[in-house]
Amino acid sequence: MMPEIAIPPSGEGFEPKIIGFLCNWCAYAGADKAGTFQTPYPPNVYVIRVMCTGRIDPQFVMRAYELGADGVIILGCHPGDCHYKEGNYRALQRHRLLVRLLKQFGIAEDRCRFEFVSASEGTRFVSVITSMVETVRALGPLRNNQ
Amino acid sequence: MKVGIYFCSCGTSISERISSARLMESLHGHTEAVYLEAIDFMCSEEGKAALESNLRDNAPDRVVIAACSPRDHEPTFRRVLASAGVNPYLMQMVNIREQVAWVTPDPARATEKAARLIRGAVARIRLHQPLDRQELDVCPEVLVVGAGPAGLKAAFTLAEAGRRVTVVEKSPVLGGLPVRFEEIAPTMECGSCMLEPLLGEILHGEHSGRIEIRTLAEVVDVVGFHGRFTARIRQSPRYVSSELCVGCGECIPVCPVSATNEFNCGLNERKAIDVPFPGALPNVPSLDAHTCIRFRGEDCQACKAACPVGESVIDHAQAAQMIEREVGAIVVAIGASLYDCRKLPDLGYGRIGGVLTALDFERILASNGPTAGLLQLAGHESPDAVAIIHCVGSLDVRRNDYCSAVCCQYAFKFNHMIETKLPGTKVLHLYKEIAVPGKHESSILHRARANPNAAFVRYGDIQDIRVSDSAGNPNVAYRDTTGSLGSFDADIVVLCPAVVPSDSAANLAATMDTNCDRFGFFEELHDRLDAGRSTVRGIYLAGACQSPMDIQHAMSQGAAAAGYILSGLVEGKKLYVEPITASIDAERCSGCRVCGKVCPYKAISFDADKEVSVVNAVLCQGCGTCVAACPAGVIEGQFFTDRAICAELAGVLE
Numbered sequence: 001m002m003p004e005i006a007i008p009p010s011g012e013g014f015e016p017k018i019i020g021f022l023c024n025w026c027a028y029a030g031a032d033k034a035g036t037f038q039t040p041y042p043p044n045v046y047v048i049r050v051m052c053t054g055r056i057d058p059q060f061v062m063r064a065y066e067l068g069a070d071g072v073i074i075l076g077c078h079p080g081d082c083h084y085k086e087g088n089y090r091a092l093q094r095h096r097l098l099v100r101l102l103k104q105f106g107i108a109e110d111r112c113r114f115e116f117v118s119a120s121e122g123t124r125f126v127s128v129i130t131s132m133v134e135t136v137r138a139l140g141p142l143r144n145n146q
Numbered sequence: 147m148k149v150g151i152y153f154c155s156c157g158t159s160i161s162e163r164i165s166s167a168r169l170m171e172s173l174h175g176h177t178e179a180v181y182l183e184a185i186d187f188m189c190s191e192e193g194k195a196a197l198e199s200n201l202r203d204n205a206p207d208r209v210v211i212a213a214c215s216p217r218d219h220e221p222t223f224r225r226v227l228a229s230a231g232v233n234p235y236l237m238q239m240v241n242i243r244e245q246v247a248w249v250t251p252d253p254a255r256a257t258e259k260a261a262r263l264i265r266g267a268v269a270r271i272r273l274h275q276p277l278d279r280q281e282l283d284v285c286p287e288v289l290v291v292g293a294g295p296a297g298l299k300a301a302f303t304l305a306e307a308g309r310r311v312t313v314v315e316k317s318p319v320l321g322g323l324p325v326r327f328e329e330i331a332p333t334m335e336c337g338s339c340m341l342e343p344l345l346g347e348i349l350h351g352e353h354s355g356r357i358e359i360r361t362l363a364e365v366v367d368v369v370g371f372h373g374r375f376t377a378r379i380r381q382s383p384r385y386v387s388s389e390l391c392v393g394c395g396e397c398i399p400v401c402p403v404s405a406t407n408e409f410n411c412g413l414n415e416r417k418a419i420d421v422p423f424p425g426a427l428p429n430v431p432s433l434d435a436h437t438c439i440r441f442r443g444e445d446c447q448a449c450k451a452a453c454p455v456g457e458s459v460i461d462h463a464q465a466a467q468m469i470e471r472e473v474g475a476i477v478v479a480i481g482a483s484l485y486d487c488r489k490l491p492d493l494g495y496g497r498i499g500g501v502l503t504a505l506d507f508e509r510i511l512a513s514n515g516p517t518a519g520l521l522q523l524a525g526h527e528s529p530d531a532v533a534i535i536h537c538v539g540s541l542d543v544r545r546n547d548y549c550s551a552v553c554c555q556y557a558f559k560f561n562h563m564i565e566t567k568l569p570g571t572k573v574l575h576l577y578k579e580i581a582v583p584g585k586h587e588s589s590i591l592h593r594a595r596a597n598p599n600a601a602f603v604r605y606g607d608i609q610d611i612r613v614s615d616s617a618g619n620p621n622v623a624y625r626d627t628t629g630s631l632g633s634f635d636a637d638i639v640v641l642c643p644a645v646v647p648s649d650s651a652a653n654l655a656a657t658m659d660t661n662c663d664r665f666g667f668f669e670e671l672h673d674r675l676d677a678g679r680s681t682v683r684g685i686y687l688a689g690a691c692q693s694p695m696d697i698q699h700a701m702s703q704g705a706a707a708a709g710y711i712l713s714g715l716v717e718g719k720k721l722y723v724e725p726i727t728a729s730i731d732a733e734r735c736s737g738c739r740v741c742g743k744v745c746p747y748k749a750i751s752f753d754a755d756k757e758v759s760v761v762n763a764v765l766c767q768g769c770g771t772c773v774a775a776c777p778a779g780v781i782e783g784q785f786f787t788d789r790a791i792c793a794e795l796a797g798v799l800e
Contacts, residue, residue, distance in 0.1 A: 017799060024217070032215045035244025043250045043259040046266070046798045047241070048791060049216070051726070054744075055770025055786055063792050067799040084769035085681070085746040094774070126249075 016070040016136040020045040020129070021060065023053045025083035026118050027075030033122030041126045042133040045073065053077075054087025058098045061112060068143075071111040071136035075128070078116040088116070110135050111142065149180045149268050150206030152197060154188035154213035156243055163247040163256040169212075172261035173268075180268060181206075189219050194226050201230035208271040209237040212264055215244045233276035235725065235785060238267040262798050269797030270790040277725035277784055280763060284373040285474040286717040289314065291365055291654065294322020295697050296689025297479030298344055299704030305353040307712055312358045312471050313348075314365055314379055316650070318432040319409070319422045320345055322481055323505070324697055326409070326423065328512040328519065331559035331696075332582075332590040338425055338514075345427050362432065364650075366468075368658045371764040372684025372714075373474045373721040383464035385433035386419070390459045393429035395421070397449035397460065405437040407516070411506040414516035419449045419460075424514040433460070474715045475684045477707045478668055479700075480654060482690035485539035485546065485644035493538065493641055494613035500526070500620045501613055501639045504556055511563055521567045526619075529571055529637030532564055533622045535611060536577035539644035542608060546644040546665065551694040553642035554582045558594040560640060565597050573600040574634050576611060576624055584698075603632065613639055645694035659748045660685055668692050678706040682747075686710050726785045727766035728773050732758045734780040741772035741781060 022028040028049050034041065050056060053076035061072045074095060076088040095114040102112055113132055117125050153169065155161035166184040173180060183200055187193045188211070201209070209232060211223050216239040224234035242260040250256035288304050290297045293315035301311045324330060325345075327337035348357055360381060367378040386397075401417035409422035416422075418437035421429070433449070435441045440462055450460045487495035487503055494501040500523060502510070513519035522528050534557045540550040557575060564571050575594070582591045594600055603626050605611060610625040622634040647666035655662045660680040661669040668691045671679040680687050686707035689700035730741070730750075735758040742750040742759055749765035750772060752758075761772075761781075773783035782788075 019795060019798070028215075029217060032217060032241070032244040035215070035248040038248045040249055040251050043246070043252075043255045046259070046262055047245055048266070048794055048798070049241075050770065050786055050791070052769035052771060055774055055783060057774040057788065059788075060791055060795065064795050064799070067796050069795075069799055084767060084771065087746070087769045087771045090744060090771050090775070 014137060014141060016044050016133060016141070017068060018045045018071040018073060018132060018136055019061075019064040019069045020047045021053065021056050021072070021074045022047050022049055023076045023083070023088070024049055024051045026077035026081060026116075027053075027125070029119035030075070030117040030121045030125040033120060034125045035122075037122050039122065039126045041129050044133045044136075045129050052082065052084045052087035053091035054082075054084060056091055056094070058094050058101075061098060065107060065111075065142060070139070070142045071113075071132060073112075073128070073132050074114045075117045075125070076114070078118050081118060107142065108139055110139060147179060147207045147272055148204070149208045149210060149271060150201070150204055151180060151182040151210045151212060151264060151268070152188065152200070153182055153184045154193070154211070154243075155184060155186050156214065156247075157187065160213070160243050160247045163250060163253045164242055164260045165253070165257060168257050169261055169264065172257065173264065188213055189222055194222070197223070197226050198230045201227065201232055206232070207236070208268075208274065210240060210264060210267045210271055211237060212240040212242045212260065212267075215239075215241045233278075235277035236271065236274050238271040238274070240264050240267045262800070265800055266794040266797035270794040273787065273790050273793055274785070279725055280723040282373055282721040282723065282764070284715050284717070284719055284721050285375075285472050286715060287311070287471070287473045288475050288477065288711055288715075289365070289375070289377050289471055289473040290477045290479060292316075292322070292479035292481055292689070292691070293320040293359070293361070294479060294481045294689060294700065295324060295341070296481075296691075296700040296704035296707075297322075297477065298341075298348060299701045300477045300479060300686075300688050300707045301357055302344060302348055302353070303705050303708035304711060305348075305356040307708070308356070308717075309711075310356045310358070312360065312379075312473070314363045315359070315361045316364055316480075317422075318361050318384065319426040319428075320348070320359070320361065321427065325426070326505075326512060326515075327508050328515075329559060329563060331555040332584075332586045334559070334562065342427075349428060359428070361428065365654065365657060368476065371762065372682075373764075375473050375476060375684065377471050377473060377476070379469050379471065381467050381469055383435075383466055384430070385435070385460060385462055385464050386431050387459050387461065388428060388430045390455055391430045392455055393431075394454060395431070396452045396454055397431060400448040400452040402446065402448060403437055403439055405434065410509045410516045411503070413506060413509060423512075433462075438462075475686065475711045476658065477686045477688055477704070477711070478654065478658075478660070478680065478691050479688040479704060479707075480648050480650060480691045482645045482667070482694060483648050485646050487538060487641045487643050489545075490538065490608060492609070492612045493535065494615070494620060494639070495641055498613060498615045498620050498639075499523070499618060500637055501641065504553070504560075504640055504642050507560060507638070507640045508556075511560075511567075521564065523638065526637060528568055531572040531574070531634065531636045532560075532638045532640065533574045533576065533620075533634050533636040534560055534640045534642065535622075536575065536642045537579065537644075538608060538641045539646070540642075541578050542644075546646060548665065548694070549579065549581050550642075550645040551581070552645060552696045554580050555587055555590060555696060557640075557642055558582070558590040561594040561597055561600055562590065565599065570599060573597065574622070574636070575600065575602045576605055576622070577602065578605060645690060648691060651691060658682065658685055678703055678710060684715070721764075723764050724768065725763075726768040726783075727763045728761050728768070728770065728781050728783055729763070730759055730761055730776075731780040731782070732756065732760070734778060735759055736778050738777060740775050740777060744771050744775045746771065
């Protein structure tokens with residue numbers, strides 16, 4: 001496997017930029033729930049709301065990296081809970097394939113995560129986001145913009 | 147293009163961590179032709195009025211509202227935009243409360259995050275096009291499939307409210323299963339007496355003119371959507387005119403041929419022209435062409451000759467016909483079936499005399515049944531002992547893991563009826579679990595427990611019970627949950643089979659594009675919140691087609707289905723269809739049909755003439771799965787277009 005094309009972690013001061021694609025019904029509601037609990041979490045994840053994770057074209061993920069994202073996280077409904085019956089399964093399938101493609105581009109698998117978060121799982125949302133930010137922080141910037 | 151950004155401070159909820167002044171600074175230089183207005187408590191009446199008047203004064207081309215979650219107030223602000231004369235879909239909300247201010251303690255970082263999100267929203271909203279909700283005239287008529295308690299209740303409730311209803315019933319008789327029961331648990335009311343007033347209303351009452359009853363009919367195709375379905379119905383011939391027949395029954399005794407009567411579970415015979423059982427409604431005999439010798443080439447006219455009304459009442463030349471009905475909504479109330487006890491050969495059903503299913507036993511107990519209510523099987527003495535085996539095929543992980551919900555009620559009803567008809571008869575209940583919840587239902591359990599001739603034995607697995615033939619009578623050998631072995635010589639063994647999906651459920655579900663669940667029952671939209679709705683808009687579920695249920699629940703669900711329809715399908719009202727749907731560019735579609743395969747709503751059809759896929763905007767729910775799947779990239783997800791999402795990404799990551 002090709003090593004990742006990234007500068008080594010610069011340590012101090014690196015704030016990763018991460019795009020979060022969240023489905024409207026479960027994950028976005030879970031994020032709102034974390035807000036209602038007022039549980040702090042790192043502000044590095046910028047949420048793009050879609051109605052269903054099934055809408056997420058793998059090209060959106062590629063575009064996010066191209067535009068400077070250091071990581072992408074896709075959050076959808078738990079299996080069987082999809083508001084649109086099965087969009088989350090489609091998204092999961094696409095993610096599996098995409099990760100294989102990303103590896104060929106030299107982008108570490110950990111920079112593109114897929115997780116299930118339900119509307120009630122505010123606490124889980126916070127822990128998933130926190131761990132994603134820490135993972136990407138440890139990996140360092142995807143490219144050297146300096 | 148002028149973009150108005152409206153910032154809600156939400157008291158101090160937002161402004162404590164994000165300052166509008168600093169936001170504006172951070173937006174300068176990034177976006178041209180943008181203004182920012184702060185409005186406190188924008189969702190309040192004053193806030194909405196301030197927003198509306200500001201929108202009128204500033205007349206922005208696009209609007210960004212930085213406030214709470216769009217899950218809270220997107221519809222609120224869309225309405226404000228509409229009343230201010232701005233297309234409501236030219237607005238993007240940015241969630242700076244739940245997803246920024248409340249979770250980011252450091253004001254500098256909160257403001258920076260908010261600014262990025264707003265830049266993303268501004269970038270995408272510029273690309274949005276005005277969208278309009280589609281308006282449709284609703285068709286207020288309703289189709290009810292199935293004429294059991296649930297279907298009849300739905301039909302009558304709708305007719306009472308002035309709706310025209312077509313009821314389609316597969317069998318020649320109305321009332322479903324309960325009209326075949328002598329008594330109904332737990333109050334021991336006579337089954338036909340309980341339903342007759344409702345049936346009378348439906349057939350001859352004040353609102354009967356609005357109810358079209360079609361017995362011996364089946365739905366064969368459904369196309370369309372909520373508010374506008376077209377149902378095709380196959381009407382099989384009855385050979386007897388429902389309009390002309392007076393129900394005198396003169397044609398029945400003269401008929402020279404008989405066949406097994408399926409309405410009495412094969413326990414007696416009926417004529418080729420007959421009523422299923424005395425008192426069956428509508429009171430019009432039907433002719434069974436498989437039995438009638440005229441259909442085998444013989445020139446029999448016996449029934450026709452006996453009819454005192456006239457020659458035209460019985461018409462052997464009647465043919466099946468296809469009819470169509472335009473309806474706005476459909477109620478599925480086809481009921482359920484019973485588990486086939488022959489699949490458990492150790493229980494002896496169909497093999498050993500005296501072994502009956504609960505439905506067979508209901509007919510034995512019924513005064514209009516094969517024994518006229520006499521608790522005695524042909525060629526046998528009155529019984530001294532009856533074994534009732536509960537949970538046959540239910541609560542069984544290898545068969546049906548659910549409880550069938552109604553068996554305990556009727557099993558204890560049997561106990562009571564046996565004790566009333568033949569006092570002193572021994573009754574053995576063999577059960578896995580006893581379940582009789584409800585304020586009235588428990589009384590029947592207490593009564594059964596108080597019967598001094600009744601015994602209760604709990605077994606663990608249906609394989610622990612074996613019914614064998616002991617000199618012409620069934621013997622029940624069993625092992626209880628403690629491991630003790632027992633044996634019971636019975637005259638009658640009653641099996642309580644699991645309530646299972648109707649044989650026609652899968653076909654009907656496929657016809658209507660609704661779903662069945664893992665058991666094969668109709669799947670509800672939500673099993674707690676919306677058990678009366680199917681997964682397709684405008685198709686409602688009532689009764690045991692959705693889950694095993696008793697008459698009380700079936701009736702309530704029938705009324706609930708009518709309620710859904712009366713609130714969602716109001717005559718004269720328009721149907722509004724959200725514009726956030728997919729649309730296919732027919733010019734560029736290659737006709738590969740990948741989109742149709744991934745659509746969870748069958749909203750995409752294939753136009754064979756033009757060789758392109760087409761989205762039905764009313765059926766489309768806007769998930770966007772097809773948009774992402776289209777290999778040619780020619781499907782546009784309205785509001786969530788590729789361009790808008792990529793612009794938002796660019797704005798956020800700038």
